[in-house]
Amino acid sequence: MARERDEGKRKVILAEAKRLFAEHGFHATSVQDIVKGIDIPVGSVYTYFENKDDIIRCAIDEGWAEFYRSLEDALAAEPSPSLRMSLVVYGFLPRLFKDVELISLFLSEGLRFTDLHVKLESLARLIGAVVNDLAKERGMAVALSPKQAVSALSIFFLGSLDTIRLSRLTGIPISERDVISFISLIIEASFGIRLPELPPQPR
Amino acid sequence: MARERDEGKRKVILAEAKRLFAEHGFHATSVQDIVKGIDIPVGSVYTYFENKDDIIRCAIDEGWAEFYRSLEDALAAEPSPSLRMSLVVYGFLPRLFKDVELISLFLSEGLRFTDLHVKLESLARLIGAVVNDLAKERGMAVALSPKQAVSALSIFFLGSLDTIRLSRLTGIPISERDVISFISLIIEASFGIRLPELPPQPR
Amino acid sequence: MARERDEGKRKVILAEAKRLFAEHGFHATSVQDIVKGIDIPVGSVYTYFENKDDIIRCAIDEGWAEFYRSLEDALAAEPSPSLRMSLVVYGFLPRLFKDVELISLFLSEGLRFTDLHVKLESLARLIGAVVNDLAKERGMAVALSPKQAVSALSIFFLGSLDTIRLSRLTGIPISERDVISFISLIIEASFGIRLPELPPQPR
Amino acid sequence: MARERDEGKRKVILAEAKRLFAEHGFHATSVQDIVKGIDIPVGSVYTYFENKDDIIRCAIDEGWAEFYRSLEDALAAEPSPSLRMSLVVYGFLPRLFKDVELISLFLSEGLRFTDLHVKLESLARLIGAVVNDLAKERGMAVALSPKQAVSALSIFFLGSLDTIRLSRLTGIPISERDVISFISLIIEASFGIRLPELPPQPR
DNA sequence: GATGAATGAGCATTCATTCAT
DNA sequence: AATGAATGAATGCTCATTCAT
Known part of the structure; x- marks a missing residue:
């Protein structure tokens, strides 16, 4: 009925986060930094991940x-x-x-x-x-x-x-x-x- | 003539910083956090170290x-x-x-x-x-x-x-x-x- | 012909909202909070109420x-x-x-x-x-x-x-x-x- | 040695907060709202108060x-x-x-x-x-x-x-x-x- | 030199409401 | 009608560094 969660969007966020975390470190990368390059609104990150910690945990796991x-x-x-x-x-x-x-x-x-x-x-x-x-x-x-x-x-x-x-x-x-x-x-x-x-x- | 820098104070800052950086990570430790426990004023840190990066660099080096x-x-x-x-x-x-x-x-x-x-x-x-x-x-x-x-x-x-x-x-x-x-x-x-x-x- | 609005659902929303508003205050209770416990989708709230203010107004009135x-x-x-x-x-x-x-x-x-x-x-x-x-x-x-x-x-x-x-x-x-x-x-x-x-x- | 805490500044923050809290409610008043009118930087609020709750607590007490x-x-x-x-x-x-x-x-x-x-x-x-x-x-x-x-x-x-x-x-x-x-x-x-x-x- | 209040950009996260499905 | 993902401005708060005292 409503829009479906877009697994592709989740993957894009994860990939960009992984890239930036690895390059600059977890704390030196802001959630804003992550979405900036991939043109996804900040709010959407929290549709797919509980919080910033959850992003790195998912990436690793x-x-x-x-x-x-x-x-x-x-x-x-x-x-x-x-x-x-x-x-x-x-x-x-x-x-x-x-x-x-x-x-x-x-x-x-x-x-x-x-x-x-x-x-x-x-x-x-x-x-x-x-x-x-x-x-x-x-x-x-x-x-x-x-x-x-x-x-x-x-x-x-x-x-x-x-x-x-x-x-x-x-x-x-x-x-x-x-x-x-x-x-x-x-x-x-x-x-x-x-x-x-x-x-x-x-x- | 300039007052002597207090080498003991510098050591104390370095030790506390090392402890906190190792425990919580560099970014998760603020300069304020470092001085809180050792009763040294924030300003003094900048007498002994150029900036926060300098603290970790010195600790390691x-x-x-x-x-x-x-x-x-x-x-x-x-x-x-x-x-x-x-x-x-x-x-x-x-x-x-x-x-x-x-x-x-x-x-x-x-x-x-x-x-x-x-x-x-x-x-x-x-x-x-x-x-x-x-x-x-x-x-x-x-x-x-x-x-x-x-x-x-x-x-x-x-x-x-x-x-x-x-x-x-x-x-x-x-x-x-x-x-x-x-x-x-x-x-x-x-x-x-x-x-x-x-x-x-x-x- | 429009489907009937479900009066029971409206009552449930109102009751839960009343409970949460009274316990945590109006501003500290999000619309999401209200629907979370009663398993009603967020969107439905706006079928029964104009907006968040309308919920408290109705509850009191x-x-x-x-x-x-x-x-x-x-x-x-x-x-x-x-x-x-x-x-x-x-x-x-x-x-x-x-x-x-x-x-x-x-x-x-x-x-x-x-x-x-x-x-x-x-x-x-x-x-x-x-x-x-x-x-x-x-x-x-x-x-x-x-x-x-x-x-x-x-x-x-x-x-x-x-x-x-x-x-x-x-x-x-x-x-x-x-x-x-x-x-x-x-x-x-x-x-x-x-x-x-x-x-x-x-x- | 360093600048002294300015009791007057604290009073000004408290007064403006009291005014706005009473007029619009605590949650509907942002910390930014408080400092806007009295031309004090946000950060300074946290020199004088632990957090937003502390402001209202102090005002009342x-x-x-x-x-x-x-x-x-x-x-x-x-x-x-x-x-x-x-x-x-x-x-x-x-x-x-x-x-x-x-x-x-x-x-x-x-x-x-x-x-x-x-x-x-x-x-x-x-x-x-x-x-x-x-x-x-x-x-x-x-x-x-x-x-x-x-x-x-x-x-x-x-x-x-x-x-x-x-x-x-x-x-x-x-x-x-x-x-x-x-x-x-x-x-x-x-x-x-x-x-x-x-x-x-x-x- | 010593101090710690001052600063304001930046942070992670929330949220009322919309609207594509 | 029903749904819930999408949105982005706004939130409370932090913090490295400066500089008036």
């Missing part, structure tokens, strides 16, 4: 959900442990790196706005399984305690993301390739395998 | 400088490569972890306010030398390209810091011990040595 | 009209002057006190939205007649000038209502019984009669 | 305190009970009536912002003493229970104020003289005395 789900699906479809590991390193790491805006949000303001540790734990479980399967395939006893495994994952994951964020923001000359090649080196050294390089994943 | 200098001095005083490495892992990593406020500033707002990559490059040079000397002592050819070395350091350094920051902020159950033990594990595995555990460094 | 009409009818049906006075004191005052919401509206925002003095004058005429008849019955010359009579009525009426409103809002320990017993005391003293207490009026 | 204190002082200086009663009726009632703005604030929004019942109880104690002394002087046993006395005072006080407020706002033709003359009539009838009319009190 939805970005993460999309990333996580597609990783989960792809891993489920691949039976070989070592190919699954390749998928993680050559498929999803680059994919994540492409979305610097999400990463920046995630690491700078995300802690205050979403249950980051829940996200991190799911990811640890997902990737932990890949690691374990690979170890089993290679006939290795897993040398890491579960606690060390979570630490390891957290360090590599956050470290890689932060390094990429840094390289974008400060011009430090580390490329995505450098990070990925180092990560794959570590894995290859640990498991004594050659990790088959995959073509970039389709979106 | 001075915190970093102090950390870096003491690391540099300690390394210079220790001739044995493996003991130097121990010093880094068991002496300075914990010391850094203790100063969560500095880490939080560093990782959340630091990028916008200080030349983080200059700091990171100095650190890479410093620690890179430790790594190289250790490799030489062990008669190993360094397997990492310089680029990979910087990537590696960046990933481990930022990853460790962010993991600790996270564990404090979100209650994710990773302790400083876990991080340190994982880092030392990696080093020991890479160099085939047993890294002697050092007593905590005095301040 | 209709509440008053109902009260006034039933007082008028009851008085018309009772021939004895002293019983008519009892009716006013023991029948209608308590009835009015029950409707605190109406009173609050009346006294707080009513002045700006309805012709309160017209209402007060009708009431003065109605009750003035009761007073005069009672005085005639008791063989008394009325000691009050018409102006004093209106003043008297206004003071007692508004004073009683305000006292009750106050006791509800602030917990001041004056009960409806206290007010009614004082009013009846004044009347009994003035006319030298014993006012027969009536059973509460049926709605 | 300070207006009441001034009124109450001067009533208290004047009563203390007058030994004769009947003259004290005259003082109340002919001295202070008119004085209160002059400050319609205070009354309006008091009765319309005051309940939400100040502990009105505390004020009313102090007043009841003060005037209750005058009534008792007069009764003793006249050799009368007080016929009212304490509860009835408070009710009586509340009804007369609030009724009188509201009647005056009404007459200003709606043009109902009741003058201050009418109210005062009715109140004095009641007192004279109750105590069988002639209340000596006093010249208006100096401010």
